[in-house]
Amino acid sequence: MNTKPIIALDFPSEKDVMGFLAQFEEKLFVKIGMELYMQEGPRIVHQVKSDGHDIFLDLKLHDIPNTVKSAMKGLARLGVDLVNVHAAGGCAMMEGALEGLEAGTVAGGKRAALIAVTQLTSTTELQMQNEQKIGLSLQESVLHYAQLSKQAGLNGVVCSVHEAHAIREACGEDFLRVTPGIRMLGGEAHDQKRIATPDGAKKDGSSLIVVGRAITGADNPVIAYKKVCELWEEK
Numbered sequence: 447m448n449t450k451p452i453i454a455l456d457f458p459s460e461k462d463v464m465g466f467l468a469q470f471e472e473k474l475f476v477k478i479g480m481e482l483y484m485q486e487g488p489r490i491v492h493q494v495k496s497d498g499h500d501i502f503l504d505l506k507l508h509d510i511p512n513t514v515k516s517a518m519k520g521l522a523r524l525g526v527d528l529v530n531v532h533a534a535g536g537c538a539m540m541e542g543a544l545e546g547l548e549a550g551t552v553a554g555g556k557r558a559a560l561i562a563v564t565q566l567t568s569t570t571e572l573q574m575q576n577e578q579k580i581g582l583s584l585q586e587s588v589l590h591y592a593q594l595s596k597q598a599g600l601n602g603v604v605c606s607v608h609e610a611h612a613i614r615e616a617c618g619e620d621f622l623r624v625t626p627g628i629r630m631l632g633g634e635a636h637d638q639k640r641i642a643t644p645d646g647a648k649k650d651g652s653s654l655i656v657v658g659r660a661i662t663g664a665d666n667p668v669i670a671y672k673k674v675c676e677l678w679e680e681k
């Protein structure tokens with residue numbers, strides 16, 4: 447899989463996205479998430495794909511197994527590269543997602559990689575214990591969800607950089623550790639709680655990084671992206 451930093455296209459409209467992408471000369475790996483997809487639907491996926499970019503479609507499905515299976519079957523037809531669900535939906539739901547993805551992938555086509563969100567990078571250990579009533583440490587909870595996702599046959603997880611190393615040890619190098627919550631040194635965290643720099647992510651075992659506001663909110667997004675790439679490439 448393409449290992450370029452994934453740029454989160456958290457924009458409200460097609461117009462904003464196209465204006466943003468027009469600044470770049472190279473083909474990118476981008477993430478289309480809820481904000482954009484809820485406004486523009488499958489059309490924006492087709493458009494970004496036809497411009498030659500790789501796509502992580504981040505809709506974080508979380509429902510009963512049958513519903514997720516059917517929804518994933520539909521998403522598979524969009525021909526994206528990476529999709530996700532919430533691991534909290536359970537093993538049967540994740541197996542359903544995989545079945546749907548396989549059933550919906552066109553014959554001879556490449557199936558999207560399927561990953562599961564463990565604990566959101568905006569969650570702290572205290573919040574997890576108080577609000578979700580999970581009596582584990584955050585590291586243990588993330589690791590548990592990673593192992594459950596692996597058992598269900600998924601290709602990896604979304605986690606923070608802080609858990610990536612332990613997941614690689616437990617689940618193997620090929621099991622993807624996709625890490626959002628990426629900030630430049632001293633950059634504003636916004637709503638993220640478990641953050642790291644691109645070079646920290648590389649060092650600590652991320653397979654892929656997801657970067658939104660550090661690039662999209664920069665005065666010059668192309669320069670910001672290049673800086674992230676340099677740090678990510680440096681081992």
Ligand SMILES: O=C(O)c1cc(=O)[nH]c(=O)n1[C@@H]1O[C@H](COP(=O)(O)O)[C@@H](O)[C@H]1O
Binds near residue numbers: 504659
């Ligand atoms: O699944 C995700 O992509 C995701 C999971 C997670 O735990 N944390 C997280 O921030 N994300 C997404 O990653 C992006 C991070 O954006 P920034 O905080 O602006 O870099 C957003 O689009 C989030 O929806």
